[in-house]
Structures are given as C-alpha cells and as structure tokens.
Amino acid sequence: MAEVVRNKRVVLRNYVTGFPKESDMEIVEGTITLKVPEGSKEVLLKNLYLSCDPFMRNLMNKPQGTETSSGLNYTSGSAIGGFGVSKVIDSGSPDYKYGDLVWGLTKWEEYSLVPSSQIISKIQHTDGVPLSYYTGILGMPGVTAYAGLFEVGSLQKGERVFVSAASGAVDLLKNKFGFDEGFNYKEEPDLNAALKRYFPEGIDVYFENVGGKTLDAVLLNMRVQGRIPACGMISQYNLTQPEGVTNLANIVYKKIRMQGFHFFDYVNLYPKFLEFVLSHLKEGKIVYVEDIAEGLENGPAALVGLFSGRNFGKQVLLVAPE
Amino acid sequence: MAEVVRNKRVVLRNYVTGFPKESDMEIVEGTITLKVPEGSKEVLLKNLYLSCDPFMRNLMNKPQGTETSSGLNYTSGSAIGGFGVSKVIDSGSPDYKYGDLVWGLTKWEEYSLVPSSQIISKIQHTDGVPLSYYTGILGMPGVTAYAGLFEVGSLQKGERVFVSAASGAVDLLKNKFGFDEGFNYKEEPDLNAALKRYFPEGIDVYFENVGGKTLDAVLLNMRVQGRIPACGMISQYNLTQPEGVTNLANIVYKKIRMQGFHFFDYVNLYPKFLEFVLSHLKEGKIVYVEDIAEGLENGPAALVGLFSGRNFGKQVLLVAPE
Numbered sequence: 001m002a003e004v005v006r007n008k009r010v011v012l013r014n015y016v017t018g019f020p021k022e023s024d025m026e027i028v029e030g031t032i033t034l035k036v037p038e039g040s041k042e043v044l045l046k047n048l049y050l051s052c053d054p055f056m057r058n059l060m061n062k063p064q065g066t067e068t069s070s071g072l073n074y075t076s077g078s079a080i081g082g083f084g085v086s087k088v089i090d091s092g093s094p095d096y097k098y099g100d101l102v103w104g105l106t107k108w109e110e111y112s113l114v115p116s117s118q119i120i121s122k123i124q125h126t127d128g129v130p131l132s133y134y135t136g137i138l139g140m141p142g143v144t145a146y147a148g149l150f151e152v153g154s155l156q157k158g159e160r161v162f163v164s165a166a167s168g169a170v171d172l173l174k175n176k177f178g179f180d181e182g183f184n185y186k187e188e189p190d191l192n193a194a195l196k197r198y199f200p201e202g203i204d205v206y207f208e209n210v211g212g213k214t215l216d217a218v219l220l221n222m223r224v225q226g227r228i229p230a231c232g233m234i235s236q237y238n239l240t241q242p243e244g245v246t247n248l249a250n251i252v253y254k255k256i257r258m259q260g261f262h263f264f265d266y267v268n269l270y271p272k273f274l275e276f277v278l279s280h281l282k283e284g285k286i287v288y289v290e291d292i293a294e295g296l297e298n299g300p301a302a303l304v305g306l307f308s309g310r311n312f313g314k315q316v317l318l319v320a321p322e
Numbered sequence: 323m324a325e326v327v328r329n330k331r332v333v334l335r336n337y338v339t340g341f342p343k344e345s346d347m348e349i350v351e352g353t354i355t356l357k358v359p360e361g362s363k364e365v366l367l368k369n370l371y372l373s374c375d376p377f378m379r380n381l382m383n384k385p386q387g388t389e390t391s392s393g394l395n396y397t398s399g400s401a402i403g404g405f406g407v408s409k410v411i412d413s414g415s416p417d418y419k420y421g422d423l424v425w426g427l428t429k430w431e432e433y434s435l436v437p438s439s440q441i442i443s444k445i446q447h448t449d450g451v452p453l454s455y456y457t458g459i460l461g462m463p464g465v466t467a468y469a470g471l472f473e474v475g476s477l478q479k480g481e482r483v484f485v486s487a488a489s490g491a492v493d494l495l496k497n498k499f500g501f502d503e504g505f506n507y508k509e510e511p512d513l514n515a516a517l518k519r520y521f522p523e524g525i526d527v528y529f530e531n532v533g534g535k536t537l538d539a540v541l542l543n544m545r546v547q548g549r550i551p552a553c554g555m556i557s558q559y560n561l562t563q564p565e566g567v568t569n570l571a572n573i574v575y576k577k578i579r580m581q582g583f584h585f586f587d588y589v590n591l592y593p594k595f596l597e598f599v600l601s602h603l604k605e606g607k608i609v610y611v612e613d614i615a616e617g618l619e620n621g622p623a624a625l626v627g628l629f630s631g632r633n634f635g636k637q638v639l640l641v642a643p644e
Contacts, residue, residue: 243566260578
C-alpha cells in the first residue's frame with residue numbers, strides 16, 4: 001500500500017499588484033500519496049532544489065483573460081511553480097524510473113505530481129557538478145543566456161556586450177566573473193553618461209533583462225546593426241503603469257534588431273549547450289556563484305528578494321538534500 | 323565651350339525644430355556649367371522628377387555631431403537633396419552617357435553634379451510605365467516596402483498585415499488599392515480598440531512607419547512571433563520630446579522581432595524586385611496613385627504637406643518634362 005506523507009507547499013494567497021511581498025504567499029501543509037495513480041502517465045517528483053526566477057512575478061498577476069501567455073499563471077490558493085531539480089519517486093511514463101534525477105517545471109512543494117512533458121532533461125553529469133547548478137547555469141537561465149547571445153543575438157568574437165541586471169556586486173562581476181567592467185545603476189544618476197563611459201565605441205549586443213529607463217539609455221548607445229535579445233523586462237513587472245521608452249527611433253536609424261524570445265523555443269539546443277558550458281566550467285572559464293536559501297519556509301523571502309536585488313549570484317531554494 | 327545656364331535650387335534657410343514650414347526653405351537662383359569638370363568622374367544630371375519622402379525631415383535637423391547617421395544632413399544655405407529621376411547631360415563615369423535616364427540620390431535643383439555612386443539604377447523599362455514611378459513604386463519606397471515585408475518581415479501567405487501611414491483616404495485604400503480594411507487614426511479615439519476591431523485574431527506583420535502611440539497600440543495586438551519591420555517613425559520626427567512607448571514588454575511575452583532597416587542595404591534586390599513589381603503592375607494587381615506638384619517653386623509646400631497628410635498617393639515634384 002502506498003505511503004502517505006506530509007506535503008508542505010508555498011501557496012499564492014492573493015494575486016499581486018506592484019512589488020510582491022512575502023505575505024502574498026503562505027506555507028500550507030497537506031499530504032500526498034507517494035504513488036502515481038493507476039493508469040496515469042504522470043511522474044511523482046521529490047523536489048530537491050527550486051529556482052527563483054524573475055518571470056515568476058508575471059505569473060502572480062490576476063489573469064486578464066486576454067493573455068496570449070503560457071496559461072501558467074498561478075491560481076490563488078494553490079502552490080506556485082517554477083523550474084527545479086527533482087528525484088523521480090514513481091513514474092507512469094516509460095521515459096523515467098525511480099531514482100532518476102531530472103530538471104524541469106515543478107511546483108513549490110515537497111512532492112509534486114507532474115505531466116512527464118514538464119521534465120526538460122534527465123541529469124547525467126553529476127561528477128564534480130553540484131545538482132543545484134541545474135536550476136541555473138546548467139538549466140533554464142543558462143540555456144536562455146546561451147540562446148540569447150549566440151542564436152538570437154548573433155554575437156561575434158570581439159563585439160561589445162552589455163548585460164543589464166547582471167545581479168551582483170560590481171567587484172564580484174569584475175574580479176570573480178571576469179567582466180571587463182561593471183556598474184551599479186543605482187549609483188549612476190545619468191545612465192546614458194555611464195554607458196558612454198564604459199562603451200565609448202557603443203554596444204553591439206544588449207542582453208535585455210530590464211526594459212524602461214535602462215533600455216532607453218542603451219538605445220542611445222547602440223552601434224549600427226546592433227542586436228537586442230530580450231527575455232525579460234524586470235523593471236516593468238512591478239509597475240502598474242510601465243515607463244515610456246522614448247528613444248525607439250534609434251531602432252530605425254541604427255538598423256537595430258530587437259527580438260523577444262523564450263527559453264522553451266531553444267530547448268533543442270540543450271545537448272550542444274551542455275557540452276559547451278560543462279567544458280567551460282571545468283576549465284574555469286565560466287565562474288558561477290549561488291545564493292542558496294534553505295527550506296520551503298524561506299521560499300517567499302528568497303523569491304521576493306530578487307526584485308530588490310538582495311541576492312548575490314543565482315538565488316536557489318534547497319527543499320531537500322538528495 | 324560649355325553652356326552656362328540658370329540653376330534654380332530649393333535651399334534650406336534654417337535648421338528645423340518641430341514641424342517644417344515652407345518658410346524654412348527658399349528658392350535661390352544660380353548658374354551651372356553644363357559640363358563635368360575636366361578629370362572629374364562625376365555625372366551632370368538634369369532633374370526631371372523629385373521625390374518627397376518623410377526621411378528628408380531628419381536631414382533638416384541641426385547636426386549634433388554625435389549622429390551615427392549617413393552624414394547626409396542638409397547644410398543651412400545649400401540645396402536640399404533626396405531621391406529623383408534624372409537625365410544624364412554629361413558624364414565623367416564610363417558607366418553613364420548623355421541621354422541615359424537614371425534614378426538615385428540627387429539635389430533639389432534643375433541640374434546637379436553628383437558622384438556616379440549616387441545613381442542607383444539606369445531606367446530601362448519605360449514602355450507604358452511613367453518615368454515618375456521611379457521616385458516611388460519602382461524606386462526607393464517600392465524597394466523599401468518589398469524588403470520590409472518579404473525580407474525583414476518574413477511575410478508568409480495568409481498572414482495579417484497592418485501598415486501605418488498608408489497615406490490615403492480610407493475609400494481609396496479599400497476600393498482602389500485593394501486593402502481589406504482601412505481606418506483614419508485621427509477618427510479613432512482608441513487605437514487599441516480600432517485594431518482589435520480590424521484584427522480580431524491579431525497582427526502578424528506590422529510595417530512600422532509611425533512609432534509613438536500607434537506602435538504602443540499595435541504591441542497590444544501583435545500575435546505571437548509577430549514581426550515589426552521598421553523603416554521610419556514619422557510621428558516622432560517633429561517632436562522635441564518623443565512620446566514614450568509603454569507596451570514593449572509584449573516584445574518579450576510574444577517573442578516579437580522588431581527590426582530597423584534602411585533601403586540602401588537592400589539595393590541588391592533591385593532586379594528581382596523590379597521584375598516582381600512590373601509584372602504585378604501590368605496585371606493590375608498593384609494599383610498606384612501619384613500626387614504630382616509642378617515646379618521647384620512648389621517643392622517646399624509639397625514636402626511640408628507630407629507631415630500634415632495633405633497628399634493622396636505618392637507625392638512627387640515635377641521639375642522638368644523629359
């Protein structure tokens with residue numbers, strides 16, 4: 001007979017407007033049967049690491065009914081979801097079996113029953129690579145960075161790249177991550193002047209995470225035929241009235257290509273991506289830093305902290321050790 | 323000995339801020355020797371038709387010294403320039419000879435001495451095709467539309483297209499040009515609602531000529547993976563403070579590609595384009611309307627009229643009959 005166990009969840013209490021607060025979520029305890037229902041093709045996961053990602057803010061909005069979105073929006077009163085690393089406990093799918101380590105879309109709870117289509121990949125490379133990396137550099141954010149720079153952004157050797165929301169202390173960016181330069185936008189009263197200082201010859205590729213005033217200043221500093229891969233506009237998510245961007249005519253003048261993209265359209269790159277990044281990690285050419293919070297109880301604070309820049313490095317939530 | 327003749331010119335009197343006025347230009351009479359100077363490789367043109375195009379407004383701005391632009395900006399006190407159809411009177415270039423009809427960049431004057439590199443093409447097809455068409459449908463605007471829709475916009479059969487600044491009366495657009503629908507933005511208090519009415523399933527390709535509020539409303543009505551080829555933002559050219567565009571996050575949500583482009587990067591398409599458009603014109607599948615003003619004296623009014631929508635059809639200035 002199948003074991004029934006406690007299942008703690010992070011639940012959305014209210015739809016969010018403006019900045020999310022810890023109190024918009026709550027911890028709820030329920031139970032779960034550790035077995036996939038008879039005839040179901042779903043997979044039962046034990047969640048190990050959960051990823052805190054800015055896109056989750058959008059899913060906290062009250063659905064408008066007019067979205068062309070993924071339909072992933074959270075429902076008030078049920079567990080929030082996102083990317084995570086999990087262990088398969090039971091499987092109705094022939095592709096997965098007990099003990100498999102996987103990453104993909106799961107829920108913010110101890111155990112989740114999910115369609116197998118939500119699993120993005122089995123995790124094969126664990127020698128010397130922390131499992132938590134599959135929430136970040138080896139997971140969705142890593143593929144997004146890779147696809148954005150090389151596929152959408154057509155980055156060429158020698159080009160000048162600006163990444164907004166690099167999310168780290170400036171000395172960390174320069175001394176540890178190997179960026180040529182970095183600055184804290186909060187300390188720059190004139191973003192246009194800051195960009196002119198750091199990019200006297202202009203920017204070829206702007207990896208857009210921010211939108212609003214940052215985008216406006218960047219547009220003034222793009223080079224002809226520059227590219228702007230855009231996978232997020234974090235500065236706008238918490239605003240009821242988004243900031244107006246006034247310098248868009250530069251897209252025409254400078255023949256700029258700005259392109260929105262989603263991780264899911266580039267999942268097919270994963271094997272090629274993984275080979276590329278694992279070798280760079282092993283050679284020390286990519287340095288990676290995590291900020292790990294522990295326990296579902298600390299999930300809401302970790303998630304909310306993204307929007308005030310509280311984390312240094314990738315914000316992860318440890319739910320259970322392997 | 324070479325003939326010296328009168329040469330009337332349209333000269334920029336002052337750099338322009340805001341809407342251009344007729345009085346920002348003046349007609350000046352000078353003379354010109356109808357012979358290319360000894361040793362020069364330039365070409366002497368008799369200008370027949372000049373094209374009134376919105377981009378010319380940008381060239382009337384006082385140069386800021388920081389432009390990454392073409393360097394074409396007009397100089398206060400000298401003749402303005404643009405696209406035109408001309409006859410070769412004398413040539414220092416082996417590629418052109420007396421009597422050739424050509425189109426390309428020339429000056430707003432009776433005769434112009436220009437580098438041969440400013441000529442874009444000799445005109446071969448004059449049977450049944452008015453020469454003035456090479457300022458419009460068979461010239462720069464035609465290539466721009468073709469490149470924008472098919473190359474930059476990747477237009478596919480069956481997709482939904484919105485063109486702003488189609489510049490004609492609505493009944494002209496529908497009954498003569500064969501558009502499915504058309505509306506006058508000045509009569510629509512809510513552009514978003516107008517677009518929802520005409521595009522209940524959303525827009526695949528938005529041919530961007532306007533920017534500002536129109537772009538903002540379009541972004542709300544684009545379909546997933548829509549494209550926005552952008553070759554102008556006429557609504558912004560006369561503003562000292564451009565309008566803010568607030569709905570750019572849709573570029574991310576809907577994976578939209580917005581791409582600025584210039585005609586000059588697509589000149590190599592010209593032979594293919596010409597074959598395509600000439601056959602469509604002959605079969606009556608493309609209908610074309612011109613609004614022809616006569617005489618250089620009427621040039622300033624014709625050009626200024628573009629910005630208040632005074633013209634119906636392509637605004638051309640007849641300088642001299644062939």
